[in-house]
Amino acid sequence: MSAGLTLDAGALIAVERGNGRIRALLRAAAERSLPVVVPAGVVAQVWRGGPRQARLATLLASADVSVVELDGPAARAVGVLCGRVGQSDVVDGHVALVARQRRHIVVTSDPADIAAFDPSLPIAVV
Numbered sequence: 001m002s003a004g005l006t007l008d009a010g011a012l013i014a015v016e017r018g019n020g021r022i023r024a025l026l027r028a029a030a031e032r033s034l035p036v037v038v039p040a041g042v043v044a045q046v047w048r049g050g051p052r053q054a055r056l057a058t059l060l061a062s063a064d065v066s067v068v069e070l071d072g073p074a075a076r077a078v079g080v081l082c083g084r085v086g087q088s089d090v091v092d093g094h095v096a097l098v099a100r101q102r103r104h105i106v107v108t109s110d111p112a113d114i115a116a117f118d119p120s121l122p123i124a125v126v
Helices: 009-016 020-031 040-046 051-061 072-085 090-102 111-115
Strands: 005-007 036-039 065-068 105-108 123-125
Touching: 005 009, 005 020, 005 090, 009 020, 009 040, 009 051, 009 105, 020 123, 036 040, 036 090, 040 065, 040 090, 051 065, 072 090, 090 105, 090 111, 105 111, 111 123
Parallel strands: 005 036, 005 105, 036 065, 105 123
Antiparallel strands: none
16 A cells, blocks of 8 residues: 555545445555545535435544645646646546645546546556
């Protein structure tokens, strides 16, 4: 495993569904005291509230998980990245930027989306 995990929307949906692969990845990260981060835009893509998201709410409330805000400097960096690679999905761009900065594995259900921003990023598919 790398220095930690950055989760995208597919990973959060996998958490909601009780996916065994995401549970194993999160358990391994916790056992190794590796950070787990979720870009704030990813939360916005997936969060709808209510009891159906109890697993997700538990994950996001965990002391082991950090939500990374998209502040002004990061927004500019994501915009530059989107322009450079010809993509317009700022949330996926933020996922790639956060993972690259932290040397994380990106946990996703759609590796092509992340690879479009940075094909060198390590990816775990759920």
